[in-house]
Amino acid sequence: MATNSHTEQPSGHKGAFPPFNPNTFGSQLFWLVIAFVVLYVLMAKVALPQIGAIIESRQKRIADDLAGAASLKTESDAAIAAYEKALADARARAQLIANETRDKQQAAAEARRKTLEGELNVKLAEAEKTIAATKQAAMANVRGIAADATKAIVERLIGKAPSDKAIDAAVGDALKS
Amino acid sequence: MATDPIHQFQIVNLFPVAKIGNTEIAFTNSAAYMAVAVAIILLLTIGGTARRSLIPGRLQSIAELSYEFVADTIRSTAGKEGMRFFPFVFTLFMFILVINLVGLIPYTFTVTTHIIVTATLALSVFATVLVYGFWRNGLHFFNLFVPKGIPIYILPLIVFIEVLSFISRPISHSVRLFANMLAGHITLKVFASFIVLLSGAGIFGIAGAALPLALVVALTALELLVAFLQAYVFAILTCIYLNDAIHPGH
Helix, strand or coil: CCCCCCCCCCCCCCCCCHHHCHHHHHHHHHHHHHHHHHHHHHHHHHHHHHHHHHHHHHHHHHHHHHHHHHHHHHHHHHHHHHHHHHHHHHHHHHHHHHHHHHHHHHHHHHHHHHHHHHHHHHHHHHHHHHHHHHHHHHHHHHHHHHHHHHHHHHHHHHCCCCCHHHHHHHHHHHHHC | CCCCCCHHHCCCEEEEEEEECCEEEEEEHHHHHHHHHHHHHHHHHHHCCCCCCCCCCHHHHHHHHHHHHHHHHHHHHHCHHHHHHHHHHHHHHHHHHHHHHHHCCCCCCCHHHCHHHHHHHHHHHHHHHHHHHHHHHHHHHHHHHCCCCCCCCCHHHHHHHHHHHHHHHHHHHHHHHHHHHHHHHHHHHHHHHHHHHHHCCHHHHHHHCHHHHHHHHHHHHHHHHHHHHHHHHHHHHHHHHHHHHHCCCC
C-alpha cells in the first residue's frame, strides 16, 4: 500500500476493510494521542481532584454532623439528669418545709389549747363558787319565807300568833325531813 | 452504500493537518468523534461538578458515580497502591465508554471499531505495567513469570508459558474491545438493512420486516450493555495488569 490516497477524496480503498487500512493509522494515532493526553491531564489535574474533594467534603460533613448530634445528645442527657436532680432536691426541701410547718403549727395549737383550758377551768371554778353562794343565800331566804308563811297560816287558823321559837323549831323540822 | 455494513467504519478525511514523513495527518471523522467524547466527558466531570453541591444534581451524580465506580474497581483489584493509577484508569474507562455509547447513535462513527485505537490504548497499559513494574520492583518484577511452589523440572515450561501469556496480553486486551464493537455494529447494520430490503418488497415484505426490526431493537439494547461492559472489562483488565506491576509475586 505504498500509494497514498489523496486527501481530497475519502481515504477508503475500494475493497479494503477500513479498520485494517494502514493509510488511516497515522491520523488516528495522532488524534488519539492528543485526545487521550488532553483528557488525561484534565482528569488528573482538574476533574478528579474536584470530584474527590466534593465526595470527601460530603463525608466530612456527615461525620461532623454525626459527631455534633452525639455531643448534643450527651449534653441533653446531662441536662435531663440535672433537671431530675433539681426536681428531687426541690421535692425533698418542700417535704422538709411542710413537716416543719406542720410541727410548728401543731405546737402552737397545743399551747393555745392549754391556755384556753386553764382559763376555762378558772371560770368554771368561779361559776361553781357563785352557784354555791347563791344556793346558800336562797336556802336562807327559804327559811325566812317559810317562817313568815307558817306564822301567817297559824295566826289565821287559830287566831293567835305562835311564838317565834316554836315556828323556828317547826320549820327546822320540816326542812330537815 | 446504505446496505454496505462495512461503510460505517470508513475513515473520512475532513481536512489535512500536516505531513510527517510519508504519512498524511488529517482531521478525520474519527478525530471529530474523539473530540466529541472528550467534550462530553469534560462537560460531565468538570461542568457537572462545577457547583460542588453537597446534594448532587443529575450531572454531578453521574460524575460522582463514575468516580466511585472506577475507584472501587481499582481498590478491589489492585489495592490501595493502585489508586496512583486512578486518573489513568478513569480516563481509559470514560473515554472508551463514551466513545462506545456515542457510536450507538445511528449515523455516528465508533472510534473503538478501529484496531489501531484499541491497540494503542492496550499498548499504553502494557507500557505502563512494564515501566512501573521495573521502576518499583527492579529485577524482582521477573518474579511475575516464576510462580512459587513449582517443581524445578517443569519451571522452564511454566516460565515460558507465563512470558507468552504476558506478551499476548495487549493483543487480547485490544482485540476484545475492537472485535466486540466491530461485530456489534456489523450485526446491527445487517439486520437494519434487512428491514429496508424487505419493506421494499410490497405488503408482505413490510409484514416480514417486523422481525428484523424487533431484532434490531433487542440488539440495540444488547449493544448498550456491550458498550458499557467492554469499557468496564477494559478498565478492570487494566487494573489486574497494574496489580501485577505493583505486586509481581504470585
